[in-house]
Amino acid sequence: MCNGIFATYFACLEVEDLSIIPEGMIGFKLPSTTYAKINCTTKSIGEAYPKLFHWMQENGYQQKFLDHTCPMEIYYFEENVEEEQVELWIPIKEKCENS
Template structure:
């Protein structure tokens, strides 16, 4: 179900675990972004019917890992169980993690990052760096909309 407001920039702390199946790409950073991420998401969206046990085929999860030289970016669906992984895809679990979450849109993702990091600093949170965690972008797909609701989740401690 899609949240009602686009780009509210409201922040909160949530705890969540994810079971995901999807595809990934590793490219130079920042030179290849956002083009590589957009292409990966479009390519994966053409294959979503191959993924079984999905919670929703209209919600795209994009965890990533980046060291400012290269980035690995994922396009995934959340599933009930990680089984029957289609060829060329990967299944993995992000364990229960505390996240700073902000609501934005696919058009305001950069502003969303600025706002969530400012909110984290203001509230005394620090980013948890890849210790059994990963930042996640979530996109609520609406093929008929010019702007789609998105969320950014940053692992925190």
């Protein structure tokens, strides 16, 4: 979660039930929404965000902010690899009317 000044990262695990949450942890639900997604690596993540936002702009999409959504970075950690695979997911609004 980011507000332009600082970012907060959550290490998450998808679960089906939030009735029992271990002490020191929180549970939250993200409603179903549409995302723009790009695959990259830990080394190319800095290039991936501009590419994704450029694609969104070219195709008439805008990021959905603070509407029970949040951008996600999904890391696929593996042992003995130089670059881990990463997926960037940005929640998007319906296409802009001028598109």
